[in-house]
Amino acid sequence: MKEKAILSGKFSIYKIDNQKIIERFDLVKKNSRKINDINYLYFRMYTSVLASIRSREPIELEEFSFDDFNGIYFKTRNEPDWKPLIERMISSEKEPEKKGISDFTIENISVSYLMFYTYEGSIYAFTGGYGSTYIKNFIELYFGLYLVPKLVKKSNPVVKRILENSITGNRASIQFSNRDVTSFLTEENMGSIYKEMNIEIDSQLAKELGINFGETESVDKKITLGNKDSIVINRTLGIKELKRVVQKINKIEVRKDNFVLSYFIPVRKIGIKESDLTEELIRNHLMNKDFDSIAIVGDEYEKYYFNSSKFIVELSDGSILLESTEPITVKEVFDAVEKNLKFNLTKVRDVLKKATISTYDEANNESLFPIPLIKVIQGLIDYAGKTYYLFNGTWYIFNDKYVENLGKQFKELNKMIEPQVESLKVKFNLNLDKKMSEDPYNRLFIEDTNECLIYAHTTNMSNIEIADLIFWDEENLYLMHNKTKFDGAGVRDLTNQILTSSEFLQKMFMNDRVSFLNDYYAKLKRNSEISVSEEAFRELFDKKIHYIAGFIYNYRTNTRSTYGKYLIFDTNQKLSQRGYGLLAMNIYDE
Numbered sequence: 310m311k312e313k314a315i316l317s318g319k320f321s322i323y324k325i326d327n328q329k330i331i332e333r334f335d336l337v338k339k340n341s342r343k344i345n346d347i348n349y350l351y352f353r354m355y356t357s358v359l360a361s362i363r364s365r366e367p368i369e370l371e372e373f374s375f376d377d378f379n380g381i382y383f384k385t386r387n388e389p390d391w392k393p394l395i396e397r398m399i400s401s402e403k404e405p406e407k408k409g410i411s412d413f414t415i416e417n418i419s420v421s422y423l424m425f426y427t428y429e430g431s432i433y434a435f436t437g438g439y440g441s442t443y444i445k446n447f448i449e450l451y452f453g454l455y456l457v458p459k460l461v462k463k464s465n466p467v468v469k470r471i472l473e474n475s476i477t478g479n480r481a482s483i484q485f486s487n488r489d490v491t492s493f494l495t496e497e498n499m500g501s502i503y504k505e506m507n508i509e510i511d512s513q514l515a516k517e518l519g520i521n522f523g524e525t526e527s528v529d530k531k532i533t534l535g536n537k538d539s540i541v542i543n544r545t546l547g548i549k550e551l552k553r554v555v556q557k558i559n560k561i562e563v564r565k566d567n568f569v570l571s572y573f574i575p576v577r578k579i580g581i582k583e584s585d586l587t588e589e590l591i592r593n594h595l596m597n598k599d600f601d602s603i604a605i606v607g608d609e610y611e612k613y614y615f616n617s618s619k620f621i622v623e624l625s626d627g628s629i630l631l632e633s634t635e636p637i638t639v640k641e642v643f644d645a646v647e648k649n650l651k652f653n654l655t656k657v658r659d660v661l662k663k664a665t666i667s668t669y670d671e672a673n674n675e676s677l678f679p680i681p682l683i684k685v686i687q688g689l690i691d692y693a694g695k696t697y698y699l700f701n702g703t704w705y706i707f708n709d710k711y712v713e714n715l716g717k718q719f720k721e722l723n724k725m726i727e728p729q730v731e732s733l734k735v736k737f738n739l740n741l742d743k744k745m746s747e748d749p750y751n752r753l754f755i756e757d758t759n760e761c762l763i764y765a766h767t768t769n770m771s772n773i774e775i776a777d778l779i780f781w782d783e784e785n786l787y788l789m790h791n792k793t794k795f796d797g798a799g800v801r802d803l804t805n806q807i808l809t810s811s812e813f814l815q816k817m818f819m820n821d822r823v824s825f826l827n828d829y830y831a832k833l834k835r836n837s838e839i840s841v842s843e844e845a846f847r848e849l850f851d852k853k854i855h856y857i858a859g860f861i862y863n864y865r866t867n868t869r870s871t872y873g874k875y876l877i878f879d880t881n882q883k884l885s886q887r888g889y890g891l892l893a894m895n896i897y898d899e
Contacts, residue, residue, distance in 0.1 A: 320551060321441065321539040325432035326449040330354050332584060333446065347430050358423065358443050376548055380424035385439065387417045426555055433555050450703065453540035454506065455578065459561050460514060463568035468508055505537040519557035520544065573705035576697060586704045589692050595657050600640040602798045603688035607677055617668035617676050625663040637666065689797045689872060696872060707871050719874040722881060723866045730894045737762055737780050741897040744862055747791040751777045760840040768832050773813045774806060775829065786849050789857035795864035800873040804880040807856045811889055826850060855890035864895035
């Protein structure tokens with residue numbers, strides 16, 4: 310028999326990260342005996358959340374307890390963003406008869422709640438309204454997502470909607486929905502990290518979650534689960550049923566995963582503390598001014614580098630550390646720290662974690678809202694014999710299960726492209742007999758006499774470099790991008806450039822292909838000798854287009870760089886989907 314409606318509802322279920330409570334209140338130093346006391350951890354978190362709510366001066370606030378659940382109910386007053394616009398409009402002198410409307414109170418009254426339940430050493434939270442904003446510093450990130458491979462199998466047709474992050478290329482996130490549910494076998498993408506998804510589960514899987522269908526409900530009925538930081542069950546649950554669901558979830562958490570959601574595993578899933586890796590980044594990279602393996606990529610690579618005209622880094626006290634009309638680099642941030650502040654461990658740590666970066670477009674609209682610096686960085690570090698990757702503020706490690714398979718695929722790719730690569734090296738004199746960086750290498754071709762080659766380095770369209778060198782044969786057009794060394798940072802930067810160029814070309818070709826190519830031709834001609842006419846130049850892009858990733862040295866089939874191999878293979882897949890090819894080559898043979 311169902312509980313009364315007043316004791317039922319739909320819930321967003323979060324898990325509190327005990328380690329975050331310990332770190333937030335520095336309990337290891339201040340009260341180490343309490344770090345395993347779940348009731349003490351809950352008390353510290355709860356009182357902090359309650360104080361935060363009270364600081365907003367709610368209209369109404371009430372604490373409550375019911376059947377092992379404790380919670381906070383509160384009302385807050387908020388002014389909508391559009392208030393100034395409407396106030397100006399309704400008080401306009403052009404309509405004097407409406408002046409009295411300006412006395413109307415424009416505000417939103419929001420009703421929210423937070424509720425907590427402790428079980429088997431874990432704290433679970435349930436929220437409504439703005440409740441989740443007050444626990445965001447304590448929750449276990451992607452908790453709902455991590456449950457998915459423990460609950461369903463790879464072949465189960467359950468996937469309804471996915472929002473994913475891409476660890477390569479210029480699109481930080483992609484969202485899509487399926488008309489019919491699919492399985493993870495279908496949706497598998499080695500270059501993606503799932504950020505959010507909706508799945509549909511049947512009565513059998515629902516039972517594993519502690520949800521029982523009633524006698525009048527169809528056996529074919531499905532329940533939608535929203536999986537992100539929380540798990541949202543799209544079904545009204547009674548309090549007793551909610552307790553049963555949480556207890557089932559607690560048991561599901563310790564199951565082994567049925568499959569891997571991504572080639573990259575969050576380090577917290579294998580027992581490594583993110584705080585240790587962040588500290589390693591700070592102490593042995595930032596403090597040593599080793600910035601080569603760290604790059605600011607923004608929320609979206611293309612938007613950050615090419616669609617923004619003003620960049621601002623702001624300190625936690627609201628003062629501006631750095632402002633520029635060019636994309637700000639990690640080196641520039643910490644050069645400014647050294648120049649304007651004290652370059653010490655405390656200050657560097659504070660800037661990385663608490664300073665924010667924002668960008669504005671040419672119309673002075675905010676294109677990247679203030680976001681902590683650590684959340685817009687792509688980086689990699691070697692620590693305790695393994696390589697770890699920082700992406701959007703989260704640390705990952707490459708899944709060992711796929712290392713051997715990736716190595717085989719990388720070798721097969723190189724074996725397939727080797728004859729074409731070696732032929733192009735000879736035909737266009739691409740080899741070097743001495744080591745140099747990419748800029749002097751590119752400049753070697755400024756006065757090249759080959760009539761089928763164009764020097765394109767530094768000739769940008771909308772701030773995007775289409776290629777360093779352009780050359781062609783009867784059937785193919787080659788757009789070559791070059792980097793000095795094949796290593797994690799070099800491959801990351803080069804593949805980002807290639808993927809940005811390819812997406813930009815597609816966009817321009819769909820808009821006004823002829824005008825774009827004419828403009829590009831005119832720009833190229835101002836910077837170098839071109840042996841073909843404007844019309845012949847346009848026709849070059851009717852050929853099969855291949856991007857070339859050129860590395861002056863260190864590119865080899867038996868490389869030990871898992872990240873480098875992954876990026877090349879993933880870029881090849883992405884370019885193939887756009888109808889382009891990829892060739893990779895080593896230019897100087899040591």
